[in-house]
Amino acid sequence: MGSSASFNYGCRIWCCTSNLLGLRLLLLLLPLSPFCVGLPTQTKKFTLLRSPLGNSRAKDHFERREFKAYVYFESDKVGKILALIAVLGHCPGIKYRVRVYNNRG
Numbered sequence: 143m144g145s146s147a148s149f150n151y152g153c154r155i156w157c158c159t160s161n162l163l164g165l166r167l168l169l170l171l172l173p174l175s176p177f178c179v180g181l182p183t184q185t186k187k188f189t190l191l192r193s194p195l196g197n198s199r200a201k202d203h204f205e206r207r208e209f210k211a212y213v214y215f216e217s218d219k220v221g222k223i224l225a226l227i228a229v230l231g232h233c234p235g236i237k238y239r240v241r242v243y244n245n246r247g
Contacts, residue, residue: 148218148246149218149220149244149245149246150216150217150218150244150245150246151216151217151218151219151220151222151223151242151243151244151245152214152215152216152217152223152242152243152244152245153214153215153216153217153223153226153227153240153241153242154212154213154214154240154241155212155213155214155215155226155230155238155239155240155241156181156210156211156212156238156239157210157211157212157213157236157237157238158208158209158210158236158237158238159208159209159235159236159237160206160207160208160209160235161209161235161236162209164233164234164235164236165209165211165236167233168211168229168230168233168236169211169213171229171232171233172213172215172226172229177213177214177215178211178212178213178214179211179212179213180209180210180211181210181211181212182210183207183208183209183210184207184208184210185205185206185207185208186205186206186207186208187203187204187205187206188203188204188205188206189201189202189203189204190202190204220244223242227240227242
């Protein structure tokens with residue numbers, strides 16, 4: 143109980159979405175000065191037949207892009223980390239994975 147060591151909390155977030163505007167909104171809602179890196183965009187292309195029978199030349203081509211980002215945030219107060227996680231819940235259409243840890247400083 144008498145130790146004067148302080149804790150330093152960190153939060154790592156990996157975000158993934160098919161809506162680039164949603165990802166930009168998330169990065170605007172985050173606190174100032176987080177460390178943010180844009181990860182490579184994954185593109186998935188697929189083809190569907192237009193007709194259920196026979197005509198194999200009639201095809202539709204589709205493409206799906208997934209935009210990703212990595213955000214890293216450190217704070218000495220756990221309340222700021224919890225507020226950051228609460229902000230993530232207000233961005234629809236974004237999948238995210240969060241890792242929170244603490245270091246004794």
